[in-house]
Amino acid sequence: MRMDRKKLGTILVVVSVVLILMTVYLAVFFAPLPQTGVKSAGEILSSVEGSKLKVAGFVSAVYSIHFGMLDGPDEVIFSLADFRDYGRYLQANATHSLNQQWWTVRPIDIKSISGGLNPRMGPNLGGVIVVGANLSMDGIVTSNTIAPNSNVTGFSLSSGSGNDITFGSVGSFGLMTAPVAQKIFYFHMPSAWACYLSFGVTLVGSALFLRTRDHKYDRVAYSSAEIGIVFATIAITTGPVWARQEWGVYWRWDDMKLVTTFVLWLVYIGYLSLRAAISEPSAKARVSAVYGILSFITVPMSFLSSRVAPLLQSSHPQVIATSSGSLSPQAGMTIGIAVVAFTVLFITMLIKRVEIAEAEEELEELKRKIGDEE
């Protein structure tokens, strides 16, 4: 039996290594960059003040322009609105019915101080920043009021240099690909999945232990929790690396997805600490089984927090099972293989960890035996 398990373990190790190497290859060379790198003007509102962002949209209003005046740098104040409403906007503009329609997107005000001649804009900036112009730009989120829309949103984007603005043809920035850091997703998401799966196994193991009082279920439960913490740690450390690129900040305490996942991580650290604090084996198993069941509530809390974003503020991307989920077939295949790879890796680790747990118990038993004899 032990031999069979060893054989199975070796096969699983080989399979998971092959699958993970395959995922790396697919993620780096095959899967496309997810097209979410440019934020639309409307989405900027969920960003943190002080974060650096790249936004794209169409100019929906121009408030003031002055160039090369006697004092101060060149300055333009305008509003940028979402591409998603661009078609309707063009139609409404053509029929002079802009004021007769409801506009669901909230434009964001931009203050750009170019500080001199900009090669990409040309000398006549005023001729380019016109209503309907398409542009993408880098800027810092500020909460000061600079133009009428800021009174509504409370946020604006400030650009210190006109060089941060790039003009494009109609809708061209909507297809702009994200920075390559988006590919972190191909490992971040499977890690999160493996952590949810691990804690799910802890839940089942704990419930079965309480029902049967068989310690093999307790071994499975805590072995799985330990592995789950490894995957959760990977997920919550790779996430901020991506967030720094995408949001301009490593962490956001106002984002429910991040906070609930951090709580999940802490709760399971607590699970292992609790086990370490109790020395009597059956009390340890019993108490941690109850804790293992109760703590599972943090898993749906973390998983669902970005899906109920309108209720709970979160700008964490949702990828699977949403109507707006738009993964390309290549990206879908890569993420599918990554999920299978991490699942197989989890099973491999669990088998090995349970084996160690059994050996630990055998060791304890031997120690007790020797202690009794002495």
Next chain:
Amino acid sequence: MMSDSWTALYVAYSIVWLGLFSFLGYMYLRQRRIDKDIKMLKEEVSKHGK
């Protein structure tokens, strides 16, 4: 921006590998230590038995 993006990708992938291999290494060392202890104690038990 692009180079930052690549750096972020390398850092994140390193975290993944480091995390996974550290845990696998920890499990390997733990198993080895326990096996060694068990062997030693078993020898002791058999000596006492004799």
